[in-house]
Amino acid sequence: MYSIIGANGYLGSYVQKIILEETDEDLLCVDLNIEEDTERVKWYRCDITDPDAVDELLHVLEGYEDLKIVYLAAYHNPDLVEKNREFAWKVNVISLRYFIEHCPFAKDIYYVSTDSVYGESVDRYHFKEGDPLHPVNFYGENKVAAEGIMLENGRHVVRFPFLISPSLAKKPHFYDQIVQSLREGKPFEMYADSYRSSLSFENVARLLIALIEHGNTEPIVNVCGDQDLSKYDVGKLIASREGLDPELIVPITMDKKMAGFETKRATSTLMDNALLKKILDLDFVDIFEKPRYKE
Ligand SMILES: NC(=O)c1ccc[n+]([C@@H]2O[C@H](COP(=O)([O-])OP(=O)(O)OC[C@H]3O[C@@H](n4cnc5c(N)ncnc54)[C@H](OP(=O)(O)O)[C@@H]3O)[C@@H](O)[C@H]2O)c1
Secondary structure, three states, X not given: OEEEEOOOOHHHHHHHHHHHHHOOOOEEEEEOOOOOOOOOEEEEEOOOXXXXXXXXXXXXXXXXXXXXXXXXXXXXXXXXXXXXXXXHHHHHHHHHHHHHHOOOOOOEEEEEEEHHHOOOOHHHOEEOOOOOOOOOOXXXXXXXXXXXXXXXXXXXXXXXOOEOOOOOOOOOOHHHHHHHHHHOOOOEEEEOXXXXXXXXXXXXXXXXXXXXXXXXXOOEEEOOOOOOEEHHHHHHHHHHHOOOOHHHEEEEOOOOOOOOOOOOOOOOEEEOOHHHHHHHOEEEOOOOOOOEEOO
């Protein structure tokens, strides 16, 4: 049995899809906004900042054997986190602690963290799991604190890069905005000097469920792609996979601030995925193509 906490967002929608496609397990999806139940998927409304509601949820979860939890609920827009620091800490840290400390019965709990915990990659350095953490904003600090709670409780942390795919949730993703702009023949500006080990939501969900099903014992794993990609590179790839004009993707540099990018971000953060590849015996992890396993 799987449960996804924060199941109705971008990542949760893909994690649901992969669990249904690649395992025969049922799912309890928990979120503020819920959907209709289906044969294998049940929905449960819970605000994870409300301890009484969480107690009721925990009572339901305790009834399942071999429970595997993927914890995604978060307040994570760096600009909003900076503006609403107290609320962000309550959602991202205090509520997580309450849930984790009251859930000793779950077989596995995976917390999704981010490359933002590492800070700036100098000279294209690829951060490894044991490297010191130097987040450059309060969102990154929230994630470092959340990771600490997981590790203190003997639970798992996975660090994800910049993620991009068509949205399966009821809200468009950045990917969809790019596609819409190109379909309308409008240029779309993207940073050409800011690199990430980016992955699609589908691939990251696939690799996360593969790790859980494999019985991973590593406390922290970077789950990311093999390529160092700028957002401009990613935009070009999206244009070509959607059959749209890549020339409409316009390179800009980080010194040009875009709307929605008020708070400081690292220019580049690259991650090393050697541990992930060793655990799963992977040969190559592309941003969009299915991860390739060794023969
Ligand atoms: N997207 C990325 O590129 C990326 C990269 C690295 C790590 N991550 C991490 O992955 C996780 C999921 O990200 P995402 O992109 O899927 O975000 P998302 O679309 O916002 O999904 C989070 C889900 O949690 C729900 N939620 C928020 N507060 C809640 C609460 N108090 N109680 C119950 N549910 C609540 C949200 O509902 P509402 O929409 O109603 O708020 C949303 O459905 C986050 O921890 C994020 O930090 C994301």
